Amino acid sequence: MAPYETIAFALFAAITVASSLGVVLMRDVWHSALLLGVALLSVAVHYVMLQAEFLAAMQVLVYVGGVLILVTFAVMFTRETDAQEVVET
Amino acid sequence: MAVAVEYYLLLSAAVFCIGLFGILTRRNALMFLMSVELMLNAANINFIAFSHYHGNLTGQVFSLFTMALAAAEVAVGIGIILVLYRNFRDVDVTKATTMRW
Numbered sequence: 001m002a003p004y005e006t007i008a009f010a011l012f013a014a015i016t017v018a019s020s021l022g023v024v025l026m027r028d029v030w031h032s033a034l035l036l037g038v039a040l041l042s043v044a045v046h047y048v049m050l051q052a053e054f055l056a057a058m059q060v061l062v063y064v065g066g067v068l069i070l071v072t073f074a075v076m077f078t079r080e081t082d083a084q085e086v087v088e089t
Numbered sequence: 090m091a092v093a094v095e096y097y098l099l100l101s102a103a104v105f106c107i108g109l110f111g112i113l114t115r116r117n118a119l120m121f122l123m124s125v126e127l128m129l130n131a132a133n134i135n136f137i138a139f140s141h142y143h144g145n146l147t148g149q150v151f152s153l154f155t156m157a158l159a160a161a162e163v164a165v166g167i168g169i170i171l172v173l174y175r176n177f178r179d180v181d182v183t184k185a186t187t188m189r190w
Contacts, residue, residue: 005092009092013100017104024114024115024127029119029120033123039104039130040126046137047137051141052149055149058156059133066160066163071167078174
């Protein structure tokens with residue numbers, strides 16, 4: 001039983017660290033926001049493995065449902081696009 | 090507890106350092122917000138790992154407060170960033186020098 005849990009922890013820890021690195025190192029802010037969603041969901045998986053199921057549900061609801069939506073709204077509002085110049089000319 | 094608490098501490102320290110690196114290196118204000126989210130999540134992982142390790146629910150309750158704080162902080166930060174973009178046409182934090190002495 002224990003090796004499976006260790007393997008699952010290693011897998012999801014790798015996913016968390018890799019997606020967090022992706023958030024920081026991506027050049028495009030939109031890709032960073034998407035990878036932030038992956039990181040937050042994998043942290044929720046860690047909460048489930050730590051027997052904190054309510055906090056995992058709250059993590060998904062508050063972070064992925066609230067914070068990430070706000071961040072993606074801000075990214076879409078502040079992104080530099082070429083289409084705006086086409087509309088203006 | 091199958092996974093030792095030290096591994097959770099290592100994971101949390103790694104995520105926290107990644108968030109700190111993001112804050113220190115990027116100039117986009119939105120990246121600041123995302124890196125702060127990463128650091129708060131690292132703190133939450135620490136709280137819940139120790140809560141599970143000691144069999145005490147205080148850490149889980151405290152991390153609930155941290156989540157509420159993060160949500161409020163992002164709401165205020167998004168408002169500030171949108172006003173910054175409206176005034177300066179950019180979210181680069183080095184461009185906004187109006188309040189510099």
